[in-house]
Amino acid sequence: MQTALRTLQRPSTPVYGSSACKPYRCRVTRRVQENDDTFTVELTPVSARQHGAFTPGQFNMLYIFGLGEIPISISGDPADPDRLVHTTRAVGAVTRRMATLHEGDVIGVRGPFGTHWPLEDLKGKDIVIVAGGIGLAPLRPALYQLVANRGDYERVVLLYGARTPEDMLYRAELERWRARFDLEVYVTVDRATGDWHGNVGLVTALIPRAPFEPRNAAALLCGPEVMMRYAVQALQKRGVGAAQTWLSLERNMKCGMAMCGHCQFGPHIVCRDGPVFRMDRIQRFFGRWEV
Numbered sequence: 703m704q705t706a707l708r709t710l711q712r713p714s715t716p717v718y719g720s721s722a723c724k725p726y727r728c729r730v731t732r733r734v735q736e737n738d739d740t741f742t743v744e745l746t747p748v749s750a751r752q753h754g755a756f757t758p759g760q761f762n763m764l765y766i767f768g769l770g771e772i773p774i775s776i777s778g779d780p781a782d783p784d785r786l787v788h789t790t791r792a793v794g795a796v797t798r799r800m801a802t803l804h805e806g807d808v809i810g811v812r813g814p815f816g817t818h819w820p821l822e823d824l825k826g827k828d829i830v831i832v833a834g835g836i837g838l839a840p841l842r843p844a845l846y847q848l849v850a851n852r853g854d855y856e857r858v859v860l861l862y863g864a865r866t867p868e869d870m871l872y873r874a875e876l877e878r879w880r881a882r883f884d885l886e887v888y889v890t891v892d893r894a895t896g897d898w899h900g901n902v903g904l905v906t907a908l909i910p911r912a913p914f915e916p917r918n919a920a921a922l923l924c925g926p927e928v929m930m931r932y933a934v935q936a937l938q939k940r941g942v943g944a945a946q947t948w949l950s951l952e953r954n955m956k957c958g959m960a961m962c963g964h965c966q967f968g969p970h971i972v973c974r975d976g977p978v979f980r981m982d983r984i985q986r987f988f989g990r991w992e993v
């Protein structure tokens with residue numbers, strides 16, 4: 703198992719053709735406002751010859767013609783590659799323009815790029831997913847795949863934290879997952895508002911009492927880096943080591959093809975060697991801003 707995991711995470715030299723450099727056209731089929739500043743956009747390729755097949759954890763470059771492009775993790779179902787789904791926050795020129803898209807509008811897509819969550823190599827294990835805020839979006843495809851292949855895994859535990867109940871993503875879906883008998887879903891908020899009667903506090907506080915067997919567990923993390931740093935520490939206290947912990951990083955990705963150097967992270971290029979990293983490969987640099 704350890705050999706297989708090391709092989710999966712070994713950086714490879716990417717081979718980029720014209721399809722990686724030139725965006726293909728996709729039509730907006732739906733846009734959902736998740737909360738005040740976060741939205742989900744669903745896309746369908748204009749040409750039937752093009753499709754968006756991807757592996758959970760990968761990202762696409764979304765291009766607004768005449769304005770620019772931005773890397774966004776894919777948050778849809780890998781079993782439905784003709785429906786590309788991306789969730790993002792409106793924080794820059796491209797994403798603010800994306801937030802105004804309507805059904806029928808056309809944008810460009812390049813990808814998919816990057817590494818993925820190693821779910822095939824984790825069969826037979828307890829899977830612990832720790833997500834903070836919008837970090838649930840890159841983990842949602844992994845949850846879809848885990849549910850679709852539920853018999854291949856032992857316990858599946860989702861720990862999700864948001865700032866307030868209004869900031870939660872995919873609330874209806876979280877309720878459906880929690881209603882299943884074969885998933886453990888725990889949600890917490892930093893600050894309770896309205897009629898919230900659930901957990902209040904940091905998502906990392908859920909880890910010490912989460913129902914999983916540390917000796918047979920693997921953890922998948924995505925969220926603010928400070929959250930992931932403390933989550934790693936809490937997991938290690940439970941007995942989940944760095945070699946069984948994976949994180950998704952999205953530091954300053956720009957081109958998606960390891961050409962511009964914007965996302966260099968120590969010896970790694972995030973868009974090529976990540977965004978999914980095994981913790982023991984990056985722990986020397988994780989938590990440092992200037993690496």
